[in-house]
Amino acid sequence: MxxxxxxxxxxxxxxxxxxxxxxxxxxxxxxxxxxxxxxxxxxxxxxxxxxxxxxxxxxxxxxxxxxxxxxxxxxxxxxxxxxxxxxxxxxxxxxxxxxxxxxxxxxxxxxxxxxxxxxxxxxxxxxxxxxxxxxxxxxxxxxxxxxxLAKSPSPAASDPSRRSYYGLDGPTKKIVCRANRDLTLAVRDGRVVLSTPNRMDVYQHWILDARYCTMVKDTDGCWPLSFVNKGSGRALKHSLGNGHPARLVPYNPDFMDESIMWSGTKRDWGEGFNCIRMINNINSVLSTVSEDRREINDGVEVILSEWKEGENQLWRFYSWE
Missing domain, CATH: 2.80.10.50 (Trefoil (Acidic Fibroblast Growth Factor, subunit A))
Known part of the structure; x- marks a missing residue:
């Protein structure tokens, strides 16, 4: 048909x-x-x-x-x-x-x-x-x-952002911190870090999964997303508390797990940036371990910390183009 x-x-x-x-x-x-x-x-x-x-x-x-x-x-x-x-x-x-x-x-x-x-x-x-x-x-x-429409050649063979992994499909995103826009969120040796962008590195590609967005909201009424890393098949998971590193957990798309759900504020922080916060604790947000721009370099660890509207706490999703 x-x-x-x-x-x-x-x-x-x-x-x-x-x-x-x-x-x-x-x-x-x-x-x-x-x-x-x-x-x-x-x-x-x-x-x-x-x-x-x-x-x-x-x-x-x-x-x-x-x-x-x-x-x-x-x-x-x-x-x-x-x-x-x-x-x-x-x-x-x-x-x-x-x-x-x-x-x-x-x-x-x-x-x-x-x-x-x-x-x-x-x-x-x-x-x-x-x-x-x-x-x-x-x-x-x-x-x-x-x-x-003109049939376009399939980009999947040469473009990691277009391949299907772990039963998930669709274009992936790179996640960039406002404090250093020359780096992107990545999984490296089982840790969540910022890394020098490399389009061919699938550990820097993230799937934004909104399948449960209509079932739960945060206390501000904002819907959640889960971030699934294409290279590892693991989802970004809340840390053990402020000051602790963000974690990763094997992703099960058939199980609704609030510990891998994140939301943003309704406010516009400029240029498309927003915080990435725990859905069940909106005062705890994704941050770099250092607030000093000079120390936010390749390999810097990503943690959760108290929301202070810092540049190191604001993030944006970009297409891999």
């Missing part, structure tokens, strides 16, 4: 994807099957006679499923049922005369709720939510066949 790319008018360089069980927008890659969707006709119509459909992910076989309501994320469901047997899997396209080939994608049984891109700024992630459809650019979508 031919597959389609689903893109948003507001972010047309990105495509809808199932990334580790969460529906997000990510950089378009025709070789990434997690961005390929099959439009499954259902024989169902909405209240105005428009044909309805289901959307199935090629890589996972999961269908897009209605959220719990306004302001909640769109879900994914693997099922043996036919889509027409489950109304929660059925969607309809609403035309918008002012948007050309873009349209709203709404619940078949509630045309007031449609796809909406929600930008979680502390985490720099674009999630897919259902919200009241108002025809805004972040609510307008297009489904176009992947065959209509």
């Amino acid at each position: 031919a597959t389609v790319r689903i893109l948003c008018r507001q972010q047309d360089s990105m495509s809808l994807a199932d990334v580790n069980g969460t529906v997000v927008l990510t950089s378009t890659d025709s070789n990434n099957h997690y961005q390929h969707w099959s439009r499954v006709e259902t024989g169902v119509q909405d209240s105005e006679g428009r044909p309805a459909f289901a959307l199935k992910n090629k890589a996972t076989g999961k269908f897009l499923k209605h959220s719990f309501g306004h302001g909640y994320p769109v879900r994914l469901l693997r099922t043996n049922q036919k889509p027409h047997e489950d109304p929660s899997l059925i969607w309809v396209a609403l035309p918008n005369p002012d948007a050309g080939s873009f349209h709203g994608i709404c619940m078949v049984n509630n045309l007031q709720l449609g796809f909406d891109v929600s930008h979680n700024r502390p985490l720099h992630v674009l999630y897919l939510y259902l919200k009241k459809f108002e025809g805004k650019d972040n609510q307008l979508w297009k489904m176009e066949p992947w065959e209509s």
